Each structure stands twice: as structure tokens, then as C-alpha cells.
Amino acid sequence: MTSPATDAVPLTAVGWDERLQARFASLDLTDPHGLQPGRIARVDRGAMTVLIDRASIRAELSPPLRRLAAGGEPEAIPAAGDWVAVRTRPDHALHEIVAILPRDGAFVRRAPTAHDRAEGSEPAQVLAANVTIAFLVAAATDVRAGRLERAGVVAWEAGAQPVVVLTKADLVADPSPAIATAEAAVPGVPIHLVDSVTGEGIAALAPYLVGTPTIVLLGASGVGKSTLANALLGGDVLATGAVREADGRGRHTTTARHLVPLPGGGALIDTPGIRAIATWGASEGIDRVFEEIEAFAAECRFSDCAHASEPGCAVRAALESGEIDPARFERFQRVERERVYEAQKQDPALAAERRGKWKQINKAMRKRGDEKHV
Ligand SMILES: Nc1nc2c(ncn2[C@@H]2O[C@H](COP(=O)(O)OP(=O)(O)OP(=O)(O)O)[C@@H](O)[C@H]2O)c(=O)[nH]1
Ligand SMILES: [Mg+2]
Numbered sequence: 210m211t212s213p214a215t216d217a218v219p220l221t222a223v224g225w226d227e228r229l230q231a232r233f234a235s236l237d238l239t240d241p242h243g244l245q246p247g248r249i250a251r252v253d254r255g256a257m258t259v260l261i262d263r264a265s266i267r268a269e270l271s272p273p274l275r276r277l278a279a280g281g282e283p284e285a286i287p288a289a290g291d292w293v294a295v296r297t298r299p300d301h302a303l304h305e306i307v308a309i310l311p312r313d314g315a316f317v318r319r320a321p322t323a324h325d326r327a328e329g330s331e332p333a334q335v336l337a338a339n340v341t342i343a344f345l346v347a348a349a350t351d352v353r354a355g356r357l358e359r360a361g362v363v364a365w366e367a368g369a370q371p372v373v374v375l376t377k378a379d380l381v382a383d384p385s386p387a388i389a390t391a392e393a394a395v396p397g398v399p400i401h402l403v404d405s406v407t408g409e410g411i412a413a414l415a416p417y418l419v420g421t422p423t424i425v426l427l428g429a430s431g432v433g434k435s436t437l438a439n440a441l442l443g444g445d446v447l448a449t450g451a452v453r454e455a456d457g458r459g460r461h462t463t464t465a466r467h468l469v470p471l472p473g474g475g476a477l478i479d480t481p482g483i484r485a486i487a488t489w490g491a492s493e494g495i496d497r498v499f500e501e502i503e504a505f506a507a508e509c510r511f512s513d514c515a516h517a518s519e520p521g522c523a524v525r526a527a528l529e530s531g532e533i534d535p536a537r538f539e540r541f542q543r544v545e546r547e548r549v550y551e552a553q554k555q556d557p558a559l560a561a562e563r564r565g566k567w568k569q570i571n572k573a574m575r576k577r578g579d580e581k582h583v
């Protein structure tokens with residue numbers, strides 16, 4: 210739905226700067242035809258849409274990157290928001306992405322199915338990369354604490370500042386219960402109430418648009434992410450739609466993650482509603498979102514207290530006195546179990562092997578460049 214004109218912006222308008230230029234240079238990729246920096250706007254099955262300076266092009270992964278991505282290496286799996294080195298190939302239908310720059314952070318999801326776990330193979334999915342602000346979008350008519358908690362955890366882990374945006378303000382007589390639920394779910398996170406259709410409340414989001422932020426919109430299908438995106442973009446850039454709940458599953462209007470330049474600088478990444486966000490390896494994020502539980506846990510007699518039946522458990526005491534909400538504690542435990550499971554799986558040998566592979570690729574890239582010089 211994006212017009213070419215929207216995408217034809219200077220790369221600096223979507224956040225390219227000297228820091229990234231230095232990162233690009235340190236890849237030490239040589240090529241007589243020249244490589245240029247770009248930012249992935251969209252990932253489709255075989256090809257990516259990449260914003261380069263003042264243009265938008267289509268590109269595919271180089272064969273070594275493709276092999277790594279197929280092997281499930283998150284660093285090689287391209288995502289909206291990734292900074293890349295592109296080799297332009299006028300003689301090909303698609304240009305070529307030869308490197309993905311190291312990320313500041315990413316929303317990574319590994320397939321959490323029992324089968325994948327048993328197999329030990331977990332095809333990772335990188336949802337978005339290099340995000341600075343995450344709008345946790347929920348409809349004021351139906352705020353789910355569990356969703357906000359998980360979204361908050363992954364936002365912190367991805368290095369993004371979470372901000373709650375409650376849409377459909379026009380459909381609730383009294384927004385205070387919605388706000389109270391959000392406040393309790395992600396303590397300390399700013400909360401905004403908007404009606405994206407009339408634009409009411411949108412102006413209050415202006416401070417987040419200063420500079421060149423990369424903002425991702427997270428939230429269930431139908432909460433109004435794309436409608437909010439259009440309000441921020443100042444036009445009908447993204448498709449929106451009524452959700453059909455007839456089959457109980459709804460229908461996603463947005464089907465792919467998609468980065469679009471913001472008119473005043475920066476970029477917005479719209480996403481399809483993600484059903485259950487898994488929180489992989491998220492420990493700092495858990496501490497921040499469940500701060501009151503962590504505060505009580507610090508008072509437990511044993512530092513490794515599991516808050517089950519240990520003596521001197523401050524969390525149990527707080528649950529009994531009503532200072533901790535039992536439903537929230539249950540969700541905390543679930544997220545915490547996922548984290549522990551992931552942490553145990555972090556195999557140092559695997560990590561070393563992965564680093565080795567990357568060295569090989571970089572070497573292969575340099576050699577390739579040198580050969581062409583001869
Ligand atoms: N009344 C009202 N309706 C809204 C508001 N925001 C969105 N809607 C409506 O909600 C429906 C879904 O909006 P979308 O923006 O497509 O929702 P989405 O989150 O992008 O959904 P997916 O792409 O499926 O993930 C549309 O009919 C919108 O017009 C709002 O603030 N107020
Ligand atoms: Mg959408």
C-alpha cells in the first residue's frame with residue numbers, strides 16, 4: 210500500500226547516522242562495485258524490500274546468509290528495521306544483501322511448540338530489529354493485563370522504551386478501568402488514550418516522534434495498530450479493517466511486518482497481531498514489568514526462593530495479605546519459567562560455533578571482494 214514516493218527518503222531520515230556508518234565500515238566488506246547501506250522495510254518469502262538512500266529496492270539474501278538463516282541463526286534472519294549492506298546488481302531481478310549489521314536489539318521469537326523443543330530445533334523468528342520505542346497497543350474496550358505484561362517484557366529486552374497506547378477511547382464511557390489495568394500491568398510505563406479515527410489524543414504522542422525514532426506497534430489483531438499508524442503517518446498508508454470474529458480467530462488485516470518512514474523523521478513498524486508473545490531470555494524485562502513482585506522477592510529469606518513453601522517467603526506473605534495480585538503472580542511465574550527454560554538451553558559450545566560461522570562468512574565476503582579486485 211505504500212506509494213514509492215513515501216519510501217523515497219534519504220536514509221538519514223529513517224535513522225542512518227555516523228554511528229551506523231562506523232558499524233558498516235567495521236564489517237570490513239570490500240567490493241569493487243560498492244556496497245551501500247540500507248534498511249529492511251519488509252520481508253516476504255524470498256525477497257526483501259530495502260530502503261536505500263532516496264529509493265526503495267527489492268533484494269535477496271546472499272547465499273551464505275541464506276544458509277545461516279535457514280539454520281535458524283537469529284543474526285542472519287532478516288527483519289523489518291535491520292540495517293544491511295546491499296550490493297546493487299542491475300543485471301539481476303533482485304539486488305543482494307551481503308550483511309546484516311549487528312543489532313542494537315531485536316524482538317526474537319523462537320517457535321515454542323513442544324515438537325520443536327523435543328527436536329531441539331527452534332526456527333527463530335525475528336519480528337523487528339533496532340526498535341527504540343514500542344507502542345503497546347490495546348483497545349480501551351478490552352485491556353488484557355497478560356498481553357501488556359508480555360509485550361512490556363519483550364520491549365524492555367529488545368532495548369525499546371515501552372509506551373501503552375489505548376485506542377478506541379470513543380467506545381468507552383469511562384476509560385479509568387482500562388487505564389488502571391494498564392498501570393498495574395506495566396508499572397511506570399506512560400499510558401495514552403486515543404481515538405485514532407478522529408485523531409483525538411494523537412497529538413500527545415508527538416514527544417515520541419522527535420528525532421529519528423524507530424517505533425514498533427505491538428498488540429492483538431483488531432486493536433487498531435494500523436489505524437493508529439495511519440494517524441501518525443498522516444494518511445491512509447496502511448490497510449485497516451474490521452476484524453471478523455466469526456471463526457473465533459479473527460482475521461488479520463495486516464499480514465506482514467512493515468516499516469514505513471515517519472513524515473517528520475524516523476520509522477514506524479506495523480505488525481500483524483501476535484497471538485502470544487514469547488519472552489525468550491528476558492530477565493531484565495521481567496524485573497521491570499513485575500517490579501512489585503521482584504521487590505517482595507528480594508525480602509525472601511532465601512535468595513533462590515521459589516516462593517512455593519519455603520520459610521520466610523515474603524512473596525507468599527504478600528499474596529496472603531493481598532499486596533500481590535494472585536492472577537498476576539501466576540502470569541509472572543509462567544513468564545519466569547519460560548525464561549529459566551531458555552537460560553538453561555544457552556549452550557556455550559553452540560554460541561562458540563555460531564561465532565565461528567560468522568567469522569567464516571566475513572572472511573568469505575572479504576575474499577570475494579579481493580578476487581574481484583584482481
Ligand atoms: N471507534 C474506533 N475504531 C477504531 C479505532 N482504531 C481502530 N478502529 C477500528 O478498528 C478496526 C481494526 O483496526 P486496524 O487498525 O485494522 O487493527 P489492527 O490492529 O491493525 O489489526 P491487524 O492488522 O489485524 O493486526 C477498524 O475497523 C478500525 O476502523 C479507534 O480509535 N476508535
Ligand atoms: Mg493492522
Ligand SMILES: [Zn+2]
Nearest residue numbers: 509514516522
Ligand atoms: Zn519467596
